[in-house]
Amino acid sequence: MDAAAVIPYTRHAIATGVGQPRTVDVWLPPVAGPYSVLYMQDGQNLFDPAQSYSGVTWGVAETVTRLTAQGRIPPAMVVGIHNVPNRMGEYMPAKAVTRTPESRRLVQKDIDGWRAEVRKTDPDLATWVEPRFTADDYLRFLVHELKPFIDSTYATLPAPAHTALVGSSMGGLISAYGFCEYPQVFGRAGCLSTAWTVGNGVAVSWFAEALPAPQGRRIYFDYGTEGLDADYEPFQARADAALHAAGYRAGVDCLTRKFPGHLHHESAWAERLHVPLEFLLAP
C-alpha cells in the first residue's frame, strides 16, 4: 500500500453514556473474520495522514495486512478511538493521580509546568485545556459502550485473549491502565513509548500494585532513545521489575523492547508496530 494513502475505514459516533458521542474509526482487513480487535488510542493518527497529529499515520492497516498475509498474526480489525481536547486528562490513569496527596501534587506540578510552557507562546492560553482526570469514564465507555457495539456489529472474537488496547505516549499509559483495570475484557495491551515520566512516575507506582496475574495475558512496552523517549528507560525498568515480580515472564507474558535512535513520533511507532502486533496477536 502507498504509505501516504488514506486507508478506507468506517466512522461511527458512539454514545458514551456521559457527554458527547465519541468518534471511532473502524478498519476491517481484506480477509474474512472473525477478527481479533485492536482498540487503538489517538484514532485520528491511524489511517489518514491529513488527520494525523504529525501528518504521518501509524500504518496499522498496512502492517496488519502484511502480517496477516504472511501468516504471522491471525486476522485482526482495528478500532481507532479519537482523542478529545482533554487528552492528557483522559489518558492519565486517574487512580494513579489520586492515589495519595503527593501523587496528585506531583502530577499537578507537571501540569503547571506544561501550562507555563504553553503560556510562553499563547499568553491567553487559548490552546490550553486544563486536564480533567476522566480515565475511568473513558474505560467505562470502552467496556460498557464501545466493545459491546463492536462485538454486536462486526465478526469479532470477543474474548480477552483477542482483545487488545494499543497506544503510544499517554495512549500507552491508558492502555496499561485498561489492562490492569479490566483484565477480563482486555487481555492484551501494547504500550509504545509509554509516558511514565508524568508526575515523576506515579503511574509506575500504581502499575506495580495494580497488575493482574499473568494467566495468559500479554503486555508489551517499548521506548526509543531520542526526544521525549530519552527519559523513559529508568521508569520502564521499574515497570519491568513490577511485571517480573507479578510473575510475568519476559517473552511469554510480557515483552519490553528498546529502539535506539527512535523518536517520540508516529513514524517511529509505525516502523516498529509489527513487533507488538506479533507479540500480542500471535496464537
Next chain:
Amino acid sequence: MKTPRLLPFVLLFLLTACAGGEAAAPPEPHAITPQDTPAPAPTQPPASPLAGLVYSAGSALWQINADGSPASLAACAQGAALSPDGTQMVYAGDDYDIYLLDLATCTRTNITNSPDTVELNPQWWPNVTGAVLIGLNPEFDTGKPALIQLGREGVQLIDPDASPADLPAISPDGQTLAYAHGGQPILYSLSAGRQALDLAAFGLDPASIQRVDSPAWSPDGRSLAWVVATQQGDDFTTWRIQLLILNLEARTSLLLHPYVPLGRGGWPPAPVWSPDGRWLAFNPWVEDIAQTGLVVLAADGSEEHTITVTNPQNTWLDQLTPPRWSPDSTRLAFALSPAEPIFWWLSLANWQPQPLPLPPDAVLIAWR
C-alpha cells in the same frame, strides 16, 4: 539524590504549638456567595452556613466569615495538613523532605533534612505534642510509618514491616496507629507495639474479608471503620467492596454499603466520620455510573444517602480533598473530580448539594 519510586505516606505528629502572630499581607480576596445564603435581616444578618470553612487558594489560607465573605488567615499555605491550633502546616517538599510552615511568618523549616530518604504525606498526630509521622520509601511499597519528634534529631521508624496501601489513621487519643499490612488490619500501640486485629473476635469470618485497608477512627476512638473487600476473586465483576465498622469496646461489627468497585485496581480512600460520630461520608469507586456520588451513611447502618450532582461522571473524591464536616455535623463540604463545579456543600437538613464557589485551585482544609 533521593528519587521517589513509590509514594509513601508521611504522618506528621506535631506536638508543639507555635505562637500566633500577625498574618502577612493578604492576597486579593475573592467572592464567596453560596446560592442559598439567606437574605440578610435588617438588624441581625444570619450567619453563613459556610462560616468557619478553611481552605487554601492562590497559595494562601482562607476562612469563610460569618457573613460569607472570605477572610485571609495567612499569606501562605501548602498541602492540607493544618495544625489543630491553626498556626502551622506541614507538607512534603519537592525534595521529599518534610517542611513546617509557620503561618504567621510564612517561614518554612525543613524538619527531616534527609537527602537520602523520601518522606511524604505528613499528617498531624493528635493529642501529642511535637511529633511527626513520616513514611520512608522502599521500592514498590507505599511507605512505612515513621515518627519525627520536633526539636529532636532523627526519624523513628514505627513498624519496619508495614506496607499499607493507604494512609494509616491515628486514634484520637494519639496512642494507636491503624493501618493494613498485606490486606490485614493492624493496630500499633505506642506502648504495646504491633498487634494484628483479629476479625474473628468481632463475629466475622476472617476468610470472608479478603482485604482490609483505609482505616478511619471514630471521633470517640471507640470504633474503627475500614474499607474491605468481601469478594475478590479472578472474576472482578463479582467483587464487592464494603464499609466495615468495628466497635472496639463491644467487639461487634457492621458490614455496610456493598458495591461493585470501579475497575479492579487501586483502593478507595478512607471514609470521613462526622464530629458527632453519627455519620460517615465517603465516595465509593462504583462501576455503575448511575450509582456514583458521595455516600453519607449512618454509622449504625440505619440511614443512607447518595449525593449526586448535576454532572454525575466520575464523581469520586481523591485523598487530597476528603469531605470536611462542619463542627456541629450538620453540613458537609466536598470536592468532586472532575465534575463541574468542583466544590459542593450540603446541609443534612435537606440533603441537597449546593455549589460551593471556591476558586478552582482551592483545597478544602478544615471546618472549625
